[in-house]
Amino acid sequence: MATTTTTAAKTAIAAGRTGGQERAALRRSIIYIGYTIGLVLVAGPFVWMVAGAFKTAPELHRIVPTFLPAEPTLDNFNTLFQKLNFPLYFLNSAVVAFFVVGANLLFCSMLAYALTKLHFPGRDKMFLLVMATLMVPSTVTLVPLFVLMSAIGLVNTYAGLILPFAAGPFGVFLMRQFIGSIPDDLIEAARIDGASELRIFRSVVMPLCGTPLATLGIFTFLASWNNFLWPLVVSTSERMYTLPVGVATFSIGQHSSDYGTLMAGSVLLVAPVLVVFLLLQRYFTQGIAMTGIKG
Amino acid sequence: MSQVPITAAPPPVVARPPGRGGDMRAALTGYAFSAPYLILFLVFLALPILASLILSFTDFSLGDLTAPLGAPFIGLQNYAKLFSDDKFRQAALNTAYFTVVGLLATLVLGLIAALGLNRALGRLRSVFRVGYYLPTVTSIVAIAVIWRFLLDPNFGLINGALKQIGVSGPNWLGNPTLAMPCIIAMAVWRNLGNVMVLFLAGLQGIPEDVYEAARIDGATPWRELLRITLPMLRPTVLFVAVITSIGYLQLFEEPFIMTQGGPLNKTLSVSMYMYQEGFSYFHLGYASSIGYVLFVVIAAVTALQFRLLRND
Numbered sequence: 228m229a230t231t232t233t234t235a236a237k238t239a240i241a242a243g244r245t246g247g248q249e250r251a252a253l254r255r256s257i258i259y260i261g262y263t264i265g266l267v268l269v270a271g272p273f274v275w276m277v278a279g280a281f282k283t284a285p286e287l288h289r290i291v292p293t294f295l296p297a298e299p300t301l302d303n304f305n306t307l308f309q310k311l312n313f314p315l316y317f318l319n320s321a322v323v324a325f326f327v328v329g330a331n332l333l334f335c336s337m338l339a340y341a342l343t344k345l346h347f348p349g350r351d352k353m354f355l356l357v358m359a360t361l362m363v364p365s366t367v368t369l370v371p372l373f374v375l376m377s378a379i380g381l382v383n384t385y386a387g388l389i390l391p392f393a394a395g396p397f398g399v400f401l402m403r404q405f406i407g408s409i410p411d412d413l414i415e416a417a418r419i420d421g422a423s424e425l426r427i428f429r430s431v432v433m434p435l436c437g438t439p440l441a442t443l444g445i446f447t448f449l450a451s452w453n454n455f456l457w458p459l460v461v462s463t464s465e466r467m468y469t470l471p472v473g474v475a476t477f478s479i480g481q482h483s484s485d486y487g488t489l490m491a492g493s494v495l496l497v498a499p500v501l502v503v504f505l506l507l508q509r510y511f512t513q514g515i516a517m518t519g520i521k522g
Numbered sequence: 523m524s525q526v527p528i529t530a531a532p533p534p535v536v537a538r539p540p541g542r543g544g545d546m547r548a549a550l551t552g553y554a555f556s557a558p559y560l561i562l563f564l565v566f567l568a569l570p571i572l573a574s575l576i577l578s579f580t581d582f583s584l585g586d587l588t589a590p591l592g593a594p595f596i597g598l599q600n601y602a603k604l605f606s607d608d609k610f611r612q613a614a615l616n617t618a619y620f621t622v623v624g625l626l627a628t629l630v631l632g633l634i635a636a637l638g639l640n641r642a643l644g645r646l647r648s649v650f651r652v653g654y655y656l657p658t659v660t661s662i663v664a665i666a667v668i669w670r671f672l673l674d675p676n677f678g679l680i681n682g683a684l685k686q687i688g689v690s691g692p693n694w695l696g697n698p699t700l701a702m703p704c705i706i707a708m709a710v711w712r713n714l715g716n717v718m719v720l721f722l723a724g725l726q727g728i729p730e731d732v733y734e735a736a737r738i739d740g741a742t743p744w745r746e747l748l749r750i751t752l753p754m755l756r757p758t759v760l761f762v763a764v765i766t767s768i769g770y771l772q773l774f775e776e777p778f779i780m781t782q783g784g785p786l787n788k789t790l791s792v793s794m795y796m797y798q799e800g801f802s803y804f805h806l807g808y809a810s811s812i813g814y815v816l817f818v819v820i821a822a823v824t825a826l827q828f829r830l831l832r833n834d
Contacts, residue, residue, distance in 0.1 A: 258638050259646070265635070266653045269715070273656070275679055276668045292682035338559040347552030353560075360567055362764070362824065366772050366793050367817035370800050370810045371573035372566065377587045391566040394559045424551045453661040455775055456793075460801055471663040475779055478667050486671050493664040504659045508652055511719075 276497070279490035280304070287486050303491035311488070313495060315466065316473035319388075320452060323469060326389045327451040328444050335398030335443065336406070336436065340428050342399070343407040344414055354403075361396040365456065373460050383464045392451060398443050405439040406432060442510040445503060452500060470496050578814045582807035593807065600811035610812065612787050613795040616702065620791065621770040624706045628766055629759070631710060632717030637751070639718070640725040651722065654715035662712070666779035669708045670695065673780075695781050698788040705776045705789055713769075717762050724758030725751070760831035764824050771820050792816050 279287065281299040307313040341347070342354050372391055373382075381387035409432060417427045433440075458469040468476065474492040482488065504511075578600055580586075580593040604610050635654065639647050657665060672679050673694040681691035694704050728751065736746055752759075773791040777783050783790035783798075792812060800809030 262635075262638065262646070262650050266650060269653055269657060269711070271679075272665070272668045272672060272711075275672060276664070279671060288677055290676070291685055292677055292679055294679070334558045334562065337555045341552045341555035345548060345552040345555060347549035350552065353556065357559075357563065360563070362768060363567070363571065364768060364772050364817060364820050366774075366796065367574050367813050368567065368570035369796070370806050370813055371570035371577055373800075374573070374577065374582070374587065374590055374806060375565075375570065378590050390562065393566075394562045399559065424555070428555070449659050453659075453663075455661070455663055456797075460797075471661055474667060475663045475775075478663075478670070478779055479782060484674070484677075486674075486677065489667050490671065493667050496661050496664045500659055500661065501656070504656070505652070508655075511655070 273497070276490050276493050279486055280494045282487060282490075284487055303487040306488050307491050307495065311473075311477070312465065312468070313470070313473060313492060316468045316470045317495060319385075319467060320470040322385060323388045323458075324448050324451040326385070327392045328447045330389070330393035331395060331398045331447045332440055332444060334394040336402045336433065336440070337428070338394075338399050339402035339406045340432055342403055344409075344411070344432075345424065357396050357399050361400065369456065369460060372457070376461055382461055383467045385467075387461045388458055388467070388469070391457060392454065395447075398447065401439055401443050402436070405436060409435055438510070441507070445507055445510050448503060449500060574810050574814055574817070577807055577810035580807045580810075582810070584804035584806075586806070596807070600808050601815075603808065604811055604815065609787065609790070610792075610795060613790045613792045616788065616790055617771060617773055617792045619702060620706060620709070620773050621767055624709050624770050625763065625767050627706065627710045628713050628717050629763060632714050632762070633721055635714060635718040636721035636725055637747070640722055651715075651719060654718055656715065657712040658716040660712075662775040663779060665708065665712055666776050669704075670780045673704060696785055698785045701781050701785060701789045705773075705780065708776060708780075709770065709773075713766065717766065720762050721755070721758060724755050728754045756831060760827060763827050763831065767823055767827070768820055771816065771823065 275294075278295050280303055281301070282293070282296040283298060283300050283302065286293060286297055338357070342350060368391075376382050376387045381390070414427055414431060417431050422430070453471065454469070455471045455475065458472045459475070462468050462472055470492075474489070474496055477485075477492060478489055577593075579595060579597060581596045581599075582590075582593040586593040639650055671677070673681075675681055675691065675693040675696065678694075680694070684691040692700060695701050732750055732754070733746060736750055741749070772793050774793040774797065777789040777791055777794055778797075781789045783794055793816065796809045796812040796816070799805045799812060
């Protein structure tokens with residue numbers, strides 16, 4: 228905050244005239260108004276979604292739509308929870324996200340520890356190989372992955388939903404940045420004290436990794452929760468649908484203009500993400516800083 | 523603390539003995555720690571990438587799922603078919619249209635938003651940053667469903683608002699000319715915040731004294747932008763352009779939910795065509811060749827961007 232103020236002050240001094248100051252103030256208010264309009268445009272569809280979820284069917288099909296619900300109702304949520312299988316889809320999404328996050332935290336940290344603190348032949352090549360896949364588009368593996376999953380009988384199983392996302396190069400990259408910065412002396416001291424590598428990893432390294440693990444956990448949770456194309460392909464049976472697949476399938480079927488149920492389903496899909504994001508948003512900023520995107 | 527070790531870690535040693543035994547043990551420990559990641563990596567990423575190429579040379583179909591190795595090998599026939607397939611050509615054109623227009627709009631608007639936030643705003647910066655970032659972390663499925671409702675010709679908010687001022691709005695997603703621009707607008711709306719945050723991080727990495735020196739020399743804000751900000755932001759622009767175009771080239775959810783590729787295939791994307799061929803008709807060999815072409819195009823576009831935007 229302080230630097231912004233001094234910058235503004237310097238700009239004003241450089242302008243040198245009171246007229247310049249007035250103009251700067253005017254420009255500032257125009258920019259504020261512009262950003263506020265932008266924020267309204269960003270928030271608008273979300274408000275429209277929440278409002279829609281609480282509207283009655285006749286209200287949703289009025290020729291001149293209302294913005295806020297005239298007579299709020301929970302009918303749409305009742306439909307989701309009682310007539311449709313949305314509690315099951317929600318549970319499936321939660322189970323998948325739980326295991327995907329846990330596996331990523333563990334496996335990516337283990338590899339990152341090996342890549343930075345252990346010495347073995349082929350280590351640097353291994354790192355390059357892992358990083359080379361950072362930008363492989365998921366569409367290229369879609370068909371062969373499905374063929375593989377049917378061959379080993381994992382279509383319509385939790386394992387089929389979880390395994391392809393149980394470890395990823397982003398996590399290795401992030402954890403490597405952090406574990407690499409832990410002083411070697413600390414680890415060497417534990418080795419001299421007779422601790423095994425597994426013990427060092429568990430009792431020395433991991434307790435220091437709170438922040439990067441939280442960051443990785445949040446990014447992985449969001450990616451898993453929002454993931455769509457693979458769950459769509461590998462859940463051919465309705466009982467294995469995740470929430471996005473459930474909402475999408477409902478939205479393109481015979482209920483495509485049942486907007487009340489669709490908005491309620493969207494609320495269910497968006498709400499956990501909003502909670503996680505708003506409560507933990509400082510980790511996003513740290514994630515961006517840690518992965519070294521800064522120019 | 524007292525659990526049984528689950529990996530092949532060595533028992534505690536008082537001090538690692540120097541020489542071959544210690545090296546060997548260290549190497550084994552290294553491989554043991556890498557093993558879980560590497561096994562998942564080999565089975566679910568490396569193998570499928572390779573298999574994708576092989577599958578694209580076969581006539582793999584539903585019946586072959588029970589005996590994958592017996593699929594008939596047909597050489598380059600899938601690729602030959604692909605290049606004379608009008609529907610694929612349409613999908614490729616649509617995807618190119620979406621990517622080029624969407625990428626430019628996202629980059630320009632994201633940069634403008636970041637510049638404003640970086641310079642002019644103090645206290646409210648974090649409010650705007652969080653607010654603009656929200657759509658990026660939200661499920662595309664939910665967003666596509668919400669936007670389809672917003673754009674509904676009869677019950678949507680947009681045509682409702684137009685009606686208030688006496689204009690009868692078009693059938694946005696049902697119109698072959700308007701459908702893709704609507705999808706582009708939605709993609710820009712969703713990705714703007716992400717691009718803005720990345721640019722903002724880049725802008726904050728430019729040292730303040732460079733600007734001060736320029737100001738003492740009497741540089742105008744416009745010249746500052748062209749001569750200092752943009753050149754110094756080049757690595758960030760490269761990164762943002764690469765990740766945004768990789769995402770845009772794989773356009774799928776938006777048309778899948780909003781238009782099902784219509785009207786008149788005007789919003790059919792390459793990924794969606796691959797999905798239809800692979801999982802509606804189970805032409806899995808053909809779908810693999812579509813996926814592989816997309817993979818090669820994405821790699822080429824990424825390489826091209828590196829050439830154009832790399833710091834020389």
